[in-house]
Amino acid sequence: MTAFPEVTKIQYEGPKSANPLAFRWYNPDEVVAGKTMKEHLRFTVTYWHTFRSTGSDPFGGPTMVRPWDDGSESVENACNRARAAFEFFEKLDAPFYAWHDRDVAPEGATLSESHANFDAVAKVLKEEQERTGVKLLWGTANMFSNPRFMHGAATTCNVEVYAFAAAQVKKAMEVTKELGGENYVFWGGREGYQNLYNTDMKRELDHLGRFFHMAVDYAKEIGFTGQFLIEPKPKEPTKHQYDSDAAACxxxxxxxxxxxxxxxxxxxxxxxxxxxxxxxxxxxxxxxxALGSIDANTGDLLLGWDTDQFATNYYLTTQTMLVLLKYGLNPGGVNFDAKVRRESFEPIDLFYAHIGSMDAFARGLKVAAKIIEDGAIDKLVAERYSSWDSDLGKKIEAGQTSFTELEALMLGKGEAAPNVSGRQELLENIVNRYM
Ligand code: XYL
Structure with missing residues (x-):
């Protein structure tokens, strides 16, 4: 049985193509800035949004039509779903996928039942990985959906919930290793607080630190060499998530x-x-x-929550690729942590969404590479900071001066040299020229 009978493997047809089931920019083997697009972008399909999202929202129930899924929480259904997922990855030509433990396998009545369910589905995932060559970018544990995690997992006030979370991560790390996962992610699902009156913040953060040290120790114990990643998010579901942004992390x-x-x-x-x-x-x-990987999506500025939409805006993807070209993205990838809208309920919409965003990132990559190659932005930035290339600048940067010496210098001069223009509008125009 095929899950997507109307789709054959998506091919690159070039920018003039009007075929909605073809790539216009993503040409996996094309070399840009010294590497193939496939190597730069490491596109990843997220299992939770693409194969577990039902379309339900606080105002209404599921809308998604998924003929391969019987809606049950059985292991058999999970295995059928896994096979449909790999047909999708293959037809889309996506080199990676990523999961939470509970996306791929149903939670059982006890921890050992959950472990057994996970092992059974992992067997199918492994077979499918070997059949298709699609790889696991990362695994993670869902420690936010089950009601036991209402107060958090590694920051909970309930010590046995903490122990349960540790057991769940231990197992998820083992399965990630077994499937050759290149990273392991911690997103602090409910690690944060709703109210400070009932929260011992210091104690919770100490527990979180201890939890991560145990993960590091266990990785050494089992020989898991993948990269650990934590994922900043400021709020939702809690009022304040401890991993609120990159600086806080x-x-x-x-x-x-x-x-x-x-x-x-x-x-x-x-x-x-x-x-x-x-x-x-x-x-x-x-x-x-500390840049490991990205969850590639976009929000909607008119909606105040995490809408997880597919990114199609070339300016956003160009800005993203400008930074990724500078620092690299390996062993991470461009992971589509994005879901089709509730109203886009047909299976074919999953293809349109991914193709569009893969193309947007490929286009962003080409534009960013050209901007960098031409030195279009760098030249103006270098000019803006050129005063720091002077003897004085070098001395300050090398830590070879003091307030007293700088005061003596400025007392002698009376006033600082005139400023140079920031050229913001010119830079914005330059970026437009490359679009
Ligand atoms: C939800 C988060 C998750 C993580 C994985 O806001 O983005 O999807 O990526 O737990």
């Missing part, structure tokens, strides 16, 4: 001595919720050597 990692073991998985819609541009979060992580 890095501060946390350093406070608890974890900075050598973790990098960041930066998500566009989370950056927006934190009041930052994606480019800001990427640059902040990148400049500190």
């Amino acid at each position: 890095l501060n946390f990692l350093r406070t608890y001595g974890l900075e050598d073991h973790f990098k960041l998985n930066i998500e566009t819609n989370h950056a927006t919720l934190a009041g930052h541009e994606m480019m800001h979060e990427l640059e902040y992580a990148g400049m500190q050597g």
Whole structure:
């Protein structure tokens, strides 16, 4: 049985193509800035949105039509769904996928039943990975949906829930390793607070630090060499998520001595919720050597929540690729943490959504590579900072001066040299020229 009978493998047809089931920009083997597009972009399909999202929202029930899914929480249905998912990855030519434990296999009545369900589905995932060559970018554990995690997982007030979470992560790490996963992600689902009157923040953060150290120790114990990633998000579902943005995550990692073991998985819609541009979060992580992977999506500025939409805006993808070309994205990838809208309920919409966003990132990659190659932005940035290339600038940057010496210099001059223009509008025009 085939899940997507109306679709054959999606091919690159070039920018003039009007075929909605073809790539116009994503040409996997085309070399851009020294690497193939496939190597740069490492596109990843997210299992939870693409294969588990039902279209339900707070105002109404499921809308998605998914003929391969009987709607039951059985292991058999989970295995059928996994086969449909791999048909999708293959036809889309996506090299990677990513999951939460509970997306791929149903939770059982006990922890051991859940482990057994997970093992049974992981067997099918492994077979399908070997059959298709599609790889696992990352695994993670869902520690936010089950009511036991109402107060959080690694930051819960309930010590046995903490122990349960540890057991769940242990198992998810084992399965990630078994499937050759290149990373393991922690998104702090309910790690945060709704109210400070009932919260011991210091104790919760200490517990979270301890939890991550146990993960690092267990990775060593089983020989899992994938990259650990944590994922900033400021709010939703809690009022305040502890991993609120890249800066807060890095501060946390350093406070608890974890900075050598973790990098960041930066998500566009989370950056927006934190009041930052994606480019800001990427640059902040990148400049500190902590950029690991991205959750590629977009929000809607008129809606105040994490809408997880597919990114199609060329300016956004160009800005993203400008930073990714600077710092690289390996072992991470461009993970489509995005879902089709509730009204786009047909299976074919999954293809349109992914094709459009893959094309948008491929186009962003080409534009960004050209801007960098021409030095179009760099030249103006270098000019803006040129005063720092002077002897004085070099001395300050090398830490070889003091307030007293700088005061003596300025007392002698009386006034600082005139400023240069910021050229913001010119830079915006230059970027437009490349579009
Ligand atoms: C939800 C998060 C998750 C993580 C994985 O806001 O983006 O989907 O990526 O737990």
